[in-house]
Amino acid sequence: xxxxxxxxxxxxxxxxxxxxxxxxxxxxxxxxxxxxxxxxxxxxxxxxxxxxxxxxxxxxxxxxxxxxxxxxxxxxxxxxxxxxxxxxxxxxxxxxxxxxxxxxxxxxxxxxxxxxxxxxxxxxxxxxxxxxxxxxxxxxxxxxxxxxxxxxxxxxxxxxxxxxxxxxxxxxxxxxxxxxxxxxxxxxxxxxxxxxxxxxxxxxxxxxxxxxxxxxxxxxxxxxxxxxxxxxxxxxxxxxxxxxxxxxxxxxxxxxxxxxxxxx
Amino acid sequence: xxxxxxxxxxxxxxxxxxxxxxxxxxxxxxxxxxxxxxxxxxxxxxxxxxxxxxxxxxxxxxxxxxxxxxxxxxxxxxxxxxxxxxxxxxxxxxxxxxxxxxxxxxxxxxxxxxxxxxxxxxxxxxxxxxxxxxxxxxxxxxxxxxxxxxxxxxxxxxxxxxxxxxxxxxxxxxxxxxxxxxxxxxxxxxxxxxxxxxxxxxxxxxxxxxxxxxxxxxxxxxxxxxxxxxxxxxxxxxxxxxxxxxxxxxxxxxxxxxxxxxxx
Numbered sequence: 001x002x003x004x005x006x007x008x009x010x011x012x013x014x015x016x017x018x019x020x021x022x023x024x025x026x027x028x029x030x031x032x033x034x035x036x037x038x039x040x041x042x043x044x045x046x047x048x049x050x051x052x053x054x055x056x057x058x059x060x061x062x063x064x065x066x067x068x069x070x071x072x073x074x075x076x077x078x079x080x081x082x083x084x085x086x087x088x089x090x091x092x093x094x095x096x097x098x099x100x101x102x103x104x105x106x107x108x109x110x111x112x113x114x115x116x117x118x119x120x121x122x123x124x125x126x127x128x129x130x131x132x133x134x135x136x137x138x139x140x141x142x143x144x145x146x147x148x149x150x151x152x153x154x155x156x157x158x159x160x161x162x163x164x165x166x167x168x169x170x171x172x173x174x175x176x177x178x179x180x181x182x183x184x185x186x187x188x189x190x191x192x193x194x195x196x197x198x199x200x201x202x203x204x205x206x207x208x209x210x211x212x213x214x215x216x217x218x219x220x221x222x223x224x225x226x227x228x229x230x231x232x233x234x235x236x237x238x239x240x241x242x243x244x245x246x247x248x249x250x251x252x253x254x255x256x257x258x259x260x261x262x263x264x
Numbered sequence: 265x266x267x268x269x270x271x272x273x274x275x276x277x278x279x280x281x282x283x284x285x286x287x288x289x290x291x292x293x294x295x296x297x298x299x300x301x302x303x304x305x306x307x308x309x310x311x312x313x314x315x316x317x318x319x320x321x322x323x324x325x326x327x328x329x330x331x332x333x334x335x336x337x338x339x340x341x342x343x344x345x346x347x348x349x350x351x352x353x354x355x356x357x358x359x360x361x362x363x364x365x366x367x368x369x370x371x372x373x374x375x376x377x378x379x380x381x382x383x384x385x386x387x388x389x390x391x392x393x394x395x396x397x398x399x400x401x402x403x404x405x406x407x408x409x410x411x412x413x414x415x416x417x418x419x420x421x422x423x424x425x426x427x428x429x430x431x432x433x434x435x436x437x438x439x440x441x442x443x444x445x446x447x448x449x450x451x452x453x454x455x456x457x458x459x460x461x462x463x464x465x466x467x468x469x470x471x472x473x474x475x476x477x478x479x480x481x482x483x484x485x486x487x488x489x490x491x492x493x494x495x496x497x498x499x500x501x502x503x504x505x506x507x508x509x510x511x512x513x514x515x516x517x518x519x520x521x522x523x524x525x526x527x528x
Contacts, residue, residue, distance in 0.1 A: 045349070045353050053356070053357035059324050060323050060324055085313055090316075255325075
C-alpha cells in the first residue's frame with residue numbers, strides 16, 4: 001500500500017482543489033477579440049470594453065470556458081476591479097438590493113427564517129492572498145493558502161458585513177455554508193470574529209463524508225440538510241453560481257461579484 | 265353585460281401588458297446613491313460607476329425592484345449603452361460563449377436538438393421604437409407599438425443573427441418563443457425574414473388559451489409543450505430571466521443584455 005496523506009487532510013485538499021480548480025489553471029487563453037466575431041468585423045474593442053463584456057458574461061454565468069480560462073488581456077482589468085471602486089460599488093449595489101428583498105420577508109420568530117451566506121470572497125475577501133497570485137492569473141500555492149487561512153486575518157467585505165448585521169437585526173437566522181473543510185473551523189471562526197461577524201446560527205463546512213463531492217453537490221447537500229431541519233431558505237448569497245443552483249435552492253439567489261476565479 | 269373589447273384583441277393586450285409592465289411604469293425612483301449604503305459612507309460613486317453597478321445587478325437578476333424602477337440618474341447611461349458599443353460588445357461576447365457551447369452539443373440528426381430563442385430584444389431589436397420612449401424611461405404607447413410591429417422593420421441584433429445562422433449550420437432546430445400574440449404572426453414572420461432570419465423550426469406565440477398567464481408561465485408552458493413533442497432543449501437565449509427560468513428549463517441558459525425594461 002502506498003503511503004497516504006493524513007485521512008484528515010485528504011478531504012480538505014479535495015475540497016480546496018475544487019475551489020481552486022479555476023485559479024490553479026495555467027491554461028489562460030488569449031481570446032480573439034470579440035470584434036472578430038462581429039458580423040461586420042469592423043468594430044475593434046479596446047481592453048476596457050472587451051473586459052467589461054467578459055466580466056458581465058462571467059457574472060451572468062454565460063461565459064462557459066471563458067469563466068475559468070480568463071482572457072490574458074483582462075489581467076490588469078481584474079486587478080483594477082478588485083482593488084478599486086468596481087467591486088466596492090457592485091457589492092454595495094448588491095447589498096442594497098438584498099436588504100430591500102430581506103425587508104419583504106415575513107419573519108415568523110421561530111428562528112427558522114434563514115439567510116445563507118457563502119464565506120470566501122463573499123463575507124470575507126482573500127484579496128491579500130490573491131495579490132501574490134496576480135488576482136487569479138497565477139497558479140496558487142495551496143500550502144501558502146492553508147497558512148493564510150490559519151492566520152485568520154482575511155478582511156470583511158464592508159458591504160457584506162453591513163448587510164449581515166442588518167439581516168441579524170431583522171431576525172434572520174444567519175447560516176454560513178463554506179467550501180472550507182471542517183479542519184479549518186477554529187481558524188475560520190476566529191477570522192469571522194476578527195472581521196466583525198458574530199451571532200451566526202450555523203457555520204457549515206465540508207466534512208469527511210463529503211469527500212469527492214463537487215462544490216455544487218456539497219452546497220446542495222448542506223442546504224437539503226438545513227431544509228430537513230426546518231429552515232426556510234429565503235436567500236442565498238454567494239460569489240459562485242455552483243453554490244446558488246442545484247437542490248434545495250433558496251427562494252432568492254444573489255450573485256456576489258468575483259472575476260478572480262470560477263468554480264464549475 | 266358591459267361592452268367588451270374584441271375577443272381577439274384581449275389576449276394580445278394581456279400579453280403585451282406583461283411585456284411592458286416595466287416600461288410602462290412611471291414610478292421610476294431616484295435611488296439614494298449606493299455610497300449612502302457603504303459602511304464608511306465616504307465613497308461617492310459617480311453616475312457611470314453607479315449605473316454600471318445597477319446594470320450588472322439587473323443582468324444578474326439581483327436587482328429586484330430596481331430592475332423595473334430604473335434609477336433616473338441612469339437615463340443617459342441606458343441610452344448610451346443601447347446606442348453605443350456597450351450592447352454591441354456584450355451581445356458579441358454572449359454569442360461567442362453560446363457558439364462555443366453549441367459546438368459541444370452532440371446533434372443526433374433527428375431534428376430534435378433544439379435551441380430556443382426569444383424574439384423581441386433578443387433576435388430583433390425594437391430600438392427605433394424605444395427611441396421615442398426614452399429607452400424605457402417614458403411610458404410607451406401600445407397603439408403605436410402595434411403599428412410598429414405591423415411595419416415589420418425591427419432590425420436584427422447583428423450578433424444574434426450571426427449566431428442564429430451558425431446554429432442552423434450546426435444542425436440545431438431553431439425555435440422562437442415569443443411573448444407576442446398569435447395575431448402578430450404574419451407581421452412577425454415578415455419582420456424576421458426582412459431582418460435576415462430564415463429556416464426556423466417553430467415560431468410560437470401567445471395564444472387565446474394563454475390569456476392571463478404571466479410571462480414566466482407562458483414561456484414554461486411552451487417549453488413543456490416542446491419537450492412533450494420530443495425536443496431536447498439544449499439552450500435558451502433570452503433578454504429576460506422570466507423567460508429562462510421556470511419549468512422545462514433548457515440545459516443552458518444565456519441571458520441577453522437588456523437594461524431598457526424588465527419583465528417580472
